[in-house]
Amino acid sequence: MSAIKHTIVALVEDRPGVLNRVASLFRRRGFNIESLAVGHSEIPGFSRMIIVVDGATTAVEQVRKQLDKLIEVIKVTDISEDNIVARELALIKVESSPSTRSEIMQITDIFRASILDVAPDSIVIEVTGDDDKVSSLVELLRGFGIIELARTGRIAMVRGTIGPLRKQGQGQSKRRSGR
Amino acid sequence: MRMNGAQMLCQSLVNEGVEVVFGYPGGAILPLYDVLPQYPQLRHILVRHEQGAAHAADGYARATGKAGICFATSGPGACNLVTGIASAHLDSSPVIAITAQVARHFIGKDAFQEIDITGITVPITKHNYLLTRAEDIANVLKEAFHIATTGRPGPVLIDIPRDVFTDEAAFAYPARVNLAGYCPTVQGHPLQIKKAARLINEAKRPAIIAGRGVIVSEAYEELKELAEKAQVPVITTLLGISCFPENHVLSFNMLGMHGMAYANLAVDAADLIIAIGMRFDDRATARVSGFAPHAQIIHIDIDPAEIGKNLKVSVPIVGDVKNVLRSLNKQIESRTHIDWIQQIEQWRHEHPSTAIRETEELLPQYVIRKIHEVTAGRAIIVTGVGQNQMWSAQHYWYDKPNSLISSGGLGTMGFELPAAIGAKVGLPDDCVWCIAGDGGFQMTVQELATAIQDDIAVKIAILNNGYLGMVRQWQELFYDRRYVATPLSGPDFIKLAEAYGLPALRVRSKAEVIPAIQKAMDHQGPFLIDFVVEPEENVYPMVVPGAAITEIIEAPGEKVEFGSKPRNISNL
Incomplete structure (x- = not known):
């Protein structure tokens, strides 16, 4: 098992129960998920799941193969070795007072984050970036008192025109695993 | 042609060539049972408990290689199938379970005899469906048979709400399935097969471990050809038993926890293991670390997820056993391993495990x-x-x-x-x-x-x-x-x-x-x-749990009435 965090992309049919199948698989095989993000893909009727798995605790190749066995999973790719862009979004509600507000706003600026809401005693900040950037901001803000934190988990894709997942009909779908 | 959902289901089963159904009626499934007499081709066998229906369908499937069908009503009926479905799942048996569900407007309301059987059976089916429209029945049945019986076979459950059985719709049974996410690899990779052939041709102490995959693939002749041509002893897993005739001079029976001592010793001494349609289950390998320590391992299996799951292998070949062996056999050269086989034969005399x-x-x-x-x-x-x-x-x-x-x-x-x-x-x-x-x-x-x-x-x-x-x-x-x-x-x-x-x-x-x-x-x-x-x-023999496959407890030495079957290896 490798020490790196693996980013696994799965194109799945957009049907009731798919998330349950994926979650059930991870639970029963003891795979540890760092994060799982899911939303519509560019193809109507299909969703894309981005799953981050810790290679130190989980056999990533098994994750890929077991996911691939699910009928409603069209294609699974581990893009960790590829040149990828990866982003995460977080909403952070921080305690603020007139004396701390400007300092929080300065930190927000440095991180190119934005302020979504200002209340008399709190601020809601939105930040986008890779996991490290989001975590750094969270750590900096912790000193002011974080009231609520929501993170989306990583979404990612390979740079350049050739995506890891070709559209239906264009590719070999699951045959890639046929070794 | 318009039919109600129950008729569509029966007609789909008829179209798939189903002749027998094991089942047990109940409230929610009544509309289905009501139309059964219209389909005399479908013989219904009433079991006395739904678990029996699932096991009977499983036994039928394993004996015939065709899908075995069972019916159960909603709630407790469906729940009672669970052990049978799980048994079929673990042993890759194509069982198709049809369960009735409460009517659509009751779903999620904890209605009488409502249970989330698709949720319950996610981990123990190859796939399952909750049908919500009568017009989907034909397509789903077609898919279900395809999924259950192809690739690595396995159970499929279809849950159908009571009112879907009574809804009417046009019926047309599809000629083929279109499943983007399901395309089992059946042909082995040529390069891997070439590598495997080279290892087999070079091996001094090769051993085949054959599993149920050989039976599912009906690769009896191909296995025999490989064993005879390359002169490789054949050892089987429990579920691999009867994939190779046990009266054959190259058969050395079952390995594992209660396997034959000589089979276990052969695996331990081998310099090449050719694992065919088996999954290195812990009852077969005993302690997996140190399993076959001197051997390179060729692993042939149709399920890519079995490769490397329990054991690292040298040459993985994903594909249908019959196809892979056909390609492999073309590249195998005739070999003799008389000394090696005599060695195992010697162990067989020293350790008469079937005495x-x-x-x-x-x-x-x-x-x-x-x-x-x-x-x-x-x-x-x-x-x-x-x-x-x-x-x-x-x-x-x-x-x-x-x-x-x-x-x-x-x-x-x-x-x-x-x-x-x-x-x-x-x-x-x-x-x-x-x-x-x-x-x-x-x-x-x-x-x-x-x-x-x-x-x-x-x-x-x-x-x-x-x-x-x-x-x-x-x-x-x-x-x-x-x-x-x-x-x-x-x-x-x-x-x-x-x-x-x-x-x-x-x-x-x-x-x-x-x-x-x-x-x-x-x-x-x-x-x-x-x-x-x-x-x-x-x-006996017995390998204590956690012990290596060679740490064998044998029957206390007493006077033997029946020895092992004698064989003649002089004609090898």
Whole structure:
């Protein structure tokens, strides 16, 4: 098992129960998920799941193969070795007072984050970036008192025109695993 | 053509060539049962408990290679299928379970007899469906049969709300399926096959470990060709038994926890393991670290996820066993490994694992050996789980392809009788013997009524030792003989059989064994024999859990009545 965090992309049919199948698989095989993000893909009727798995605790190749066995999973790719862009979004509600507000706003600026809401005693900040950037901001803000934190988990894709997942009909779908 | 959902379901089954359904009616599934008489092609066999329906469908599927079908109503009916579906799942058996669900507007309301059976069966099915529209029935059925029977087979469950059965829609059965996410790899990768051929051609001490994949793929001839051409000894897993004739000079029987000592030693000494359609289950490998320490491993399996799951292998080949072996055999050169085979033969003489000790007592092993004798090795053997299963695996010699049916993966006691019923329905011309323990038999004994009502002529041998024998054996060996909850009283099986309406005999002595078996065979219908056997007999050889495959406890050395079968290896 490798020490790196693996980013696994799965194109799945957009049907009731798919998330349950994926979650059930991870639970029963003891795979540890760092994060799982899911939303519509560019193809109507299909969703894309981005799953981050810790290679130190989980056999990533098994994750890929077991996911691939699910009928409603069209294609699974581990893009960790590829040149990828990866982003995460977080909403952070921080305690603020007139004396701390400007300092929080300065930190927000440095991180190119934005302020979504200002209340008399709190601020809601939105930040986008890779996991490290989001975590750094969270750590900096912790000193002011974080009231609520929501993170989306990583979404990612390979740079350049050739995506890891070709559209239906264009590719070999699951045959890639046929070794 | 317009039909209601129930008719569409039946018509789909007819289109798929289904001839028999094992089931149990109930409230939600009534609309389906109501139309069944319109489809006389579908023989319905009423079981006495839904678990029996799932096991019977499984037994039918394993015996015939076709999908086995079971019906159950919503809620408890569906829940009762679970053990049977899980058994089929672990052993890759194509069972299709049709369950009724409460009407759509009741779903999620905790209605009477509502249960989320698709949620429950996610981890134990290859795929499952909750149908919500009658117009989807034909497509889903087509998909279900395709998924269940192709690739690595497995159970599929289809849950259908009661009101979907009564909805009407146009029916057209699709000619083909279109599943973007399901495309099993059936041809092996040419480069990997080439690598495998090179390893086989270079090997000095090769050994084949063949599993149920050979049977599923019906690759009997291909396996034989490989073994004979490259002169490789063939060892099987429990579920691989009967994929290669055990009277063949290259057969060295089963490996594993209760495998033959010589098979285990051969695997340990081999310099090349050719693993075919098997998954390195812990009961087969014993302690996996240090398994086959001198060997490179070629692993052929249709399921890519099995490659590297339990064991790192040198050459993985994903594909259908029959296809892969056909390609592989073309690249194999004729070889002889006389010294290696003589070495294993030597181990076979030093460790006669199938020997039976001499005694006046009635030993369960003796019973199995005599069933083999009387049936001339031509029977289909369906076992329970535990000692009876291991003795059946060790002491019946399987020369006929696909003649052992047993719950290997899940290890389901109670599988034996309903699975034997299913097998007999699938293979009416074969002699089907159900080998049961007195424990497992009592778990699904109610299916005797099924065998009687539908005149299913299974022959039942109960190895009655008054204990949950395998558990007792573990208590004897690992818990200082503290027999907690393993002494087991049973009914008078003869009276019980009579109450159900089938003839039965009790056998207490060796002299009665053959006449009783003969009588059972001569009888037209189902027949039961209660063999009252030595109560504290143990299954040997045995590899203690956690030990290496070579750390074998063998039967205490006593005078042997039956040795291992002699063979002649001079004609190799």
